[in-house]
Amino acid sequence: MAPIDVDVIVFDVLGTLVDEAAGLRSAVEQCAPGADPTTAAGLVAVWQQHVAVEQERIIAGGRAFAPSSVLDAEAATVVARRAGIDDPGQLQLLAAASTRLPPWPDSAQGLARLAERRPVIGLSNADRSTLLRLDAHAGLRWHLALSAEDAATYKPDPAVYRLALTAAAVAPDRVLMVAAHAWDLRGAAALGMRTAYVERPGGDPPAGTDRFDLHTTGLADLADRL
Template identity: 35%
Template sequence: MTANTPPKALAFDVFGTVVDWRTSIAALVGQVLSAVGRPDIDAFAFTDDWRMRYLIGMRDFGQTGRGFVKLDILHREMLDALLVDMQLDLAEADRHTLVMGWHRLEPWPDSVEGLNRLKRRFPLVTCSNGHIALLVNMARHAGLPWDAILGAEVAQAYKPAPAAYQRTAQALDIAPGELCLVAAHHGDLFAARAAGLQTAFIHRPLEYGGAPAPDLQFQQPWDYEAGSLTELAERMGC
């Protein structure tokens, strides 16, 4: 399915769509666990558990009544809870190292080329639950050529809240229907479409190590679909 009117800008989910969080974090987790004498713990299972707590937390955040806080704080809270459940104690420095690992994620092989091609035609912004400092650090680490870093901190809301999408469009002085969310997650795109945005799905079958994505119940035909950001660039005439 192709949108009838091309968007005026592209907004990108980042974790999983543009960067490979699982491989990046598991490598760091493995280093930390080995250093503290626990190489027996599966670093990927640790990473998957940490990420699942994030997914549940974002889904339910709007119902808690809690005011907006930066993602570093939530990542730390979720890490601390995971360590309690695992009956594993880590020093403060190790916990900080793991939280800051989310600032230095590696891009998927097609991401930088695809973004640069798309940028020839469209303004590129983030629409992520990451905060500005995290996304700036990640962009510099991974070479991501954003025109602007928007999202949770600008919207003061976490996806999938409608404000997270609509305020991104508002910041660009365009209507929601003139903005296209690019994401590897059906749940994210479902919420973006409900908020009035166009949608582009990027297949990332290895995001969860080949396991089924946790949001397949939201799958539907999207305005654009591609197997990579370079393929999306081709489909969008870039």
């Protein structure tokens, strides 16, 4: 496949550049030492389901906007209740788990390589304070990091992608959205952005009807293809 020509690269963060599930699982295991791996994984699924449902409610107008740190605190409370965690300090530590997510092995080097040639933007559903700490913890370096908090909604609401398009100040088809989630890429494509799917464990793979511009195995593959 011939390389595609774009001016700006936009990256999803959670799941695409950091291993969200592993970070949450580590926090659960730390705060609930008796949890075996299967139990911890189940609690992580509960956490992620709570956040996903509440984000969908906000997008649909069924709930006023709340930043991701609020949704994470709610999810941590639900998980703590199920895991029998009643220490306030442990609950606080658990609620901040999204600021300590580990990067995928190729994230830092891949971003640096891509940023040598084009402006790179992070576009995350994490709120501003969470994204700041997450980027510092994971070693992610951007030309610009944007949070869905600035649009008072969440991806895949078009308003979030417009934050990146406004900052890029070029036509949508000159901007490449990179994500490990097909739902995220569909949202970007609806606004005319180019799309690149990155394979990650636990991601949302493309359906048979999806037609993304690139399907890559990682950031090194993405950089080669660009």
